[in-house]
Amino acid sequence: MTDNAVSLTEVELRRPHFQLGPIRLEVPKGYVTAIVGPNGSGKSSTFRLILDLIKPDKGNIKLLGQNISEEEDWQTKSKVGYLPELFSPHDDKLKASSKTDFVKKWYADWDVNRYQELLRLFEVDDSIKLGKMSKGMRRKYELALVLSHHPELLLLDEPSSGLDPLAWRTMIDVLHRYMEPGDRTILMASHIVEEVKRLADYIVFMVHGRVLGVYEKDELFGSWHAFYVHGEQVSRKLVQAMPGQCAIEEAGGGMLRVITRKAPDAEAWCGHEGITISHRQALQLDDILAILVEQERARLRS
Template sequence: MTDHAISLTDVELRRQHFQLGPIHLKVPRGYVTAIVGPNGSGKSSTFRLILDLLKPDNGDIMLLGESIASEEDWQTKGKVGYLPEMFSQHDDKVKASFKTDFVKKWYPNWDVNRYQELLRLFEVDDGIKLGRMSKGMRRKYELALVLSHHPELLLLDEPSSGLDPLAWRTMIDVLHRYMEPGDRTILMASHIIEEVKRLADYIVFMIHGRVLGVYEKDELFGSWHAFYMQGDRKIAETMPGQCGIEQAGGGMLRVITRQAPEAEAWCEKEAITISHRQALQLDDILAVLVEQERTRLRS
């Protein structure tokens, strides 16, 4: 059994106004991996490629150890739960219970008790037509639906979109419990910083169709810091991992580094006093990476 729930190798999707890839991405089995990036970065397209809903122009995709191009891939897909960001309007005229009766036929592991438990937990009435549900209610119903066949892999595209704070907390608890057996995997895309911090073990940055890196969450937040210090800008530019320098007032420089431990040792060696240091938040890190990518594209 592979240690990767999902593997994308040299995957490309070319469109007239957008190119995705080439993507090299390995999603570790048994963990929660979050894809973070601005709108239009290719996150939703990546999910659709993984599910074989889009065909890549190049590259190979492995899902739970099997090629999605395999003739037997329907068995693999039966182990996957997918929550898209946007739901089809074709379902709007039917009751949720009608959709459930249709969907459950495709999953041998369908668990009606789990389904009813989740409906009660999320306070959802599946006797309502899907088109009459609020966005948050529809999201909760669809989440209950994808969890009720005990999938080995969950693909969640903006899972909390439309949820109120109480429903959001419930969703976080449900997903934590889903991961408790230790052999399940979540790949999610989210704009909610707190959601990523609470759920993710690994973070993937995706910008302009490119994967810029995969980071272990705690290591990421321990590495990206802003140092406030007195000194010459030219010298500060040689700091290990330096990603940006700006004036902070009073002759102070604010230097961003992605290698905080090495940068701190470098400051000590250079006899530079750090007056203050600050760990960067996820949105701050993303902003730096976006600016670096824009600079790369302009050059």
């Protein structure tokens, strides 16, 4: 990951009841990176830091190769499309078309044909006042708006919030098409497991303001597994030595469920120890997150 769209180096943000970081994170160009974590983990604050909407207390942030806050950084930011999780109520009295007329003046690459195409695709009427739109309609309008200047980088904070299943599928298709040229990047925060699985190339786990790991998606799902072994055959003490062991649970019927984050190594270890794996199960994204959250809580308690 040497060619990065976003780089955060030892970034910290301190607030009276919350600390973000220190964060070291590199978002590679040309890929979709998804940040997942519980509410309050610092995902939205990270987006605002990247866009220079709030200032870090420590650390360095680069956006598309440039340090943010530099003079003329508007040229860099004009290559970015940002979809926040929550929209400002100050726009509510504006017609959507009026907001569009204002926004498009800031982008030399504004594409009115693309804008109209996306409105038709999402079935959005931009003559309606923003405050009169449903949450899903507003989300679709704002997504059309940020895509219409062909940004090099998309920052999407919970992009599917409020969307019905049909609109969600349309959004997924639109984002896949956006990535087709190969030189564009998406950094998104999402709690929708299927959304992450369909879109992401890399997954970042963030808990309590800390990045706990960055994983290539296929490698992640290939590594985190639950192995079921007979408790009569092996002791709990023995399986504690399994490579990557994260948790051991009683599974009923005399079985032990052993969770590992190093499935290939763990399988080889079981063969060496003469342990028969009765059943194996790949963990889902929310299962992995739950384990990481519990580990982080245990770290904080200690």
